[in-house]
Amino acid sequence: MSKTFGDVEAARDLDLRISPGEFLSFLGPSGCGKTTALRMLAGFEAPTRGDVLIDGQVVNQLEPHRRPVNMVFQSYALFPHLSVADNIGYGLRQRRPRLARSVIADKVERALETVRLSGFGKRRVWEMSGGQQQRVALARAIVNEPKLLLLDEPLAALDRKLRKEMQIELQDLQRQLGITFVLVTHDQEEALSLSDRICVMRAGRIVQVGSPQELYDCPASRYVADFVGNSNFFEGRIEEVDGALARLVTGGGQTLAGRASPGLAAGRDGCLSIRPEQIRIGSEPGPGCIEVTVQNRIFLGEHTEYLVRHGGLGNIIVLAPRQAEIGARGFEAGARAFLNWSDEAALILNPD
Amino acid sequence: MRFYALSVYLFLYTPIAIIALFSFNAGRHASQFQGFSTQWYGRALKNPFVMDALETSLLVALVSATLASVLGTLAAVGLQGIRGPARAVFDGIIYVAVMIPGIVIGIATLIALVTVFDVLNPWLATLWPAAGQPPSLSMGIGSLIAAHTMFTMALVIIIVRARLGSLEQALTEASADLYATPFGTFRQVTLPLIAPAILAGFLLSFTFSFDDFIIAFFVAGSETTLPIYVFSSIRRGVTPEINAIGTMVMVASLLLLIVAQLVLRRGQRR
Numbered sequence: 001m002s003k004t005f006g007d008v009e010a011a012r013d014l015d016l017r018i019s020p021g022e023f024l025s026f027l028g029p030s031g032c033g034k035t036t037a038l039r040m041l042a043g044f045e046a047p048t049r050g051d052v053l054i055d056g057q058v059v060n061q062l063e064p065h066r067r068p069v070n071m072v073f074q075s076y077a078l079f080p081h082l083s084v085a086d087n088i089g090y091g092l093r094q095r096r097p098r099l100a101r102s103v104i105a106d107k108v109e110r111a112l113e114t115v116r117l118s119g120f121g122k123r124r125v126w127e128m129s130g131g132q133q134q135r136v137a138l139a140r141a142i143v144n145e146p147k148l149l150l151l152d153e154p155l156a157a158l159d160r161k162l163r164k165e166m167q168i169e170l171q172d173l174q175r176q177l178g179i180t181f182v183l184v185t186h187d188q189e190e191a192l193s194l195s196d197r198i199c200v201m202r203a204g205r206i207v208q209v210g211s212p213q214e215l216y217d218c219p220a221s222r223y224v225a226d227f228v229g230n231s232n233f234f235e236g237r238i239e240e241v242d243g244a245l246a247r248l249v250t251g252g253g254q255t256l257a258g259r260a261s262p263g264l265a266a267g268r269d270g271c272l273s274i275r276p277e278q279i280r281i282g283s284e285p286g287p288g289c290i291e292v293t294v295q296n297r298i299f300l301g302e303h304t305e306y307l308v309r310h311g312g313l314g315n316i317i318v319l320a321p322r323q324a325e326i327g328a329r330g331f332e333a334g335a336r337a338f339l340n341w342s343d344e345a346a347l348i349l350n351p352d
Numbered sequence: 353m354r355f356y357a358l359s360v361y362l363f364l365y366t367p368i369a370i371i372a373l374f375s376f377n378a379g380r381h382a383s384q385f386q387g388f389s390t391q392w393y394g395r396a397l398k399n400p401f402v403m404d405a406l407e408t409s410l411l412v413a414l415v416s417a418t419l420a421s422v423l424g425t426l427a428a429v430g431l432q433g434i435r436g437p438a439r440a441v442f443d444g445i446i447y448v449a450v451m452i453p454g455i456v457i458g459i460a461t462l463i464a465l466v467t468v469f470d471v472l473n474p475w476l477a478t479l480w481p482a483a484g485q486p487p488s489l490s491m492g493i494g495s496l497i498a499a500h501t502m503f504t505m506a507l508v509i510i511i512v513r514a515r516l517g518s519l520e521q522a523l524t525e526a527s528a529d530l531y532a533t534p535f536g537t538f539r540q541v542t543l544p545l546i547a548p549a550i551l552a553g554f555l556l557s558f559t560f561s562f563d564d565f566i567i568a569f570f571v572a573g574s575e576t577t578l579p580i581y582v583f584s585s586i587r588r589g590v591t592p593e594i595n596a597i598g599t600m601v602m603v604a605s606l607l608l609l610i611v612a613q614l615v616l617r618r619g620q621r622r
Contacts, residue, residue, distance in 0.1 A: 077522035091530035
């Protein structure tokens with residue numbers, strides 16, 4: 001499906017099948033069309049072209065209030081004039097034929113328990129903290145047992161520690177309820193840790209869909225490699241493609257080998273990606289090692305991050321685990337060091 | 353600077369203070385203070401003409417403020433859905449309605465109503481069964497209410513629009529997402545949230561209608577509202593009784609305005 005606002009194409013040729021019970025994330029920078037995709041699922045926007053299907057039924061013309069879909073809004077959008085319990089029961093009270101009052105009260109109570117807010121039902125929403133409001137918003141959606149739960153950057157307003165907690169709770173909740181979750185986020189860490197599958201978007205298009213590990217280990221393009229996790233990139237010309245492996249000659253004349261991503265052709269421009277944690281750093285030269293000068297060292301607790309400089313390849317980021325350094329003081333800025341990595345850890349990609 | 357500000361306030365409020373002061377005059381002149389007394393308040397409240405005029409004023413204010421609140425709210429909600437140049441035109445018209453001098457509204461309403469009555473009355477006369485006396489439309493309570501409703505509706509629209517504009521769009525979307533029909537959303541979410549603005553609009557409309565002299569003077573016909581009564585009795589000489597009425601009206605209006613402000617502010621805090 002596609003969506004255009006005036007001359008702006010917000011989403012283009014989105015073709016995606018979401019399986020029941022799945023946790024899927026739309027990941028991309030702001031303005032990439034991920035929120036538009038979500039709003040088309042909720043029914044707030046109608047696709048300009050194409051169809052939205054839920055359980056095999058086209059729902060393009062179905063208004064939001066008729067869709068078996070619920071959404072957790074980025075701003076939570078809790079009703080300020082209603083108590084917590086009345087907020088959560090709102091969707092249940094709209095049902096026709098009407099549900100008995102006691103049934104609604106029971107369901108609301110259970111939803112409050114699920115999000116660990118028992119006893120908060122009578123509170124006013126503005127008396128709650130950000131994290132609690134987040135949970136009320138979640139309870140208000142899941143109490144309706146929707147076929148699809150949409151989450152629009154639900155954790156963006158929380159501080160780091162709370163966000164981590166809520167991520168775990170979200171995952172637990174999804175497994176416990178078996179509802180299909182669709183999350184929109186620009187936070188790659190959040191997408192990686194929560195999702196069964198991630199759909200990476202760029203400028204209104206889907207760039208790659210896959211499990212977190214697939215995206216991390218086998219990004220289809222430099223854009224994905226850069227957006228999902230961190231990576232070093234070396235640009236050059238592809239010299240040879242030999243089955244699963246390829247060789248690339250950089251502008252500085254260095255020949256580097258790595259796994260070949262699909263669609264690679266010799267003679268064209270390419271780009272080698274190597275994750276910082278895949279690079280080993282040592283003080284002794286060895287076969288296949290490159291010599292570098294340490295520029296900077298950042299101590300990160302369990303890791304040490306080095307920024308090193310190589311004559312031909314430029315700046316390289318290396319993430320060294322602590323274990324390798326116990327006893328040693330690591331490399332000071334200005335020190336000489338040697339890097340190596342296995343060819344299988346590197347990936348040669350088509351440039352975007 | 354401070355002196356300047358002080359003189360502005362003095363200039364503004366001295367006449368009002370004098371009116372309030374002389375309402376407690378024991379003598380019967382409005383310019384010589386002859387000791388403190390509340391007798392004029394008692395007299396004003398016992399005067400059947402005053403009470404009649406008060407009743408008319410209260411009835412007109414109540415009905416026109418209610419009509420203005422209902423119609424104004426509907427208009428404000430309707431305007432919310434209009435975008436583009438049409439919206440700018442509507443916005444302009446509403447502000448113009450507030451800015452037009454009362455005398456223009458008064459004359460315009462008078463001419464418009466008279467024209468309409470001139471067309472309708474012969475019609476009614478021909479349609480009416482021959483036996484009875486045909487009803488004849490003329491100026492009176494009806495025209496007063498109509499004129500005040502038109503004028504104060506613009507106020508309600510402006511106040512309610514401001515409140516609607518500050519409401520988060522996500523709230524109505526959330527309501528729709530939670531299976532509420534458009535009308536259900538209006539009843540359960542929009543209306544409770546704009547209720548303080550509607551109430552403030554009602555109180556303001558009530559005050560404006562209750563205080564209005566100029567428009568009422570043109571369209572009241574044979575009816576006498578309180579401001580019209582005050583105006584006509586001044587021609588027979590100002591007694592402290594007028595001062596007493598003026599002070600009472602002023603205090604009541606002031607109280608209503610303060611309540612309206614409080615209601616609006618409380619609504620905004622949420």
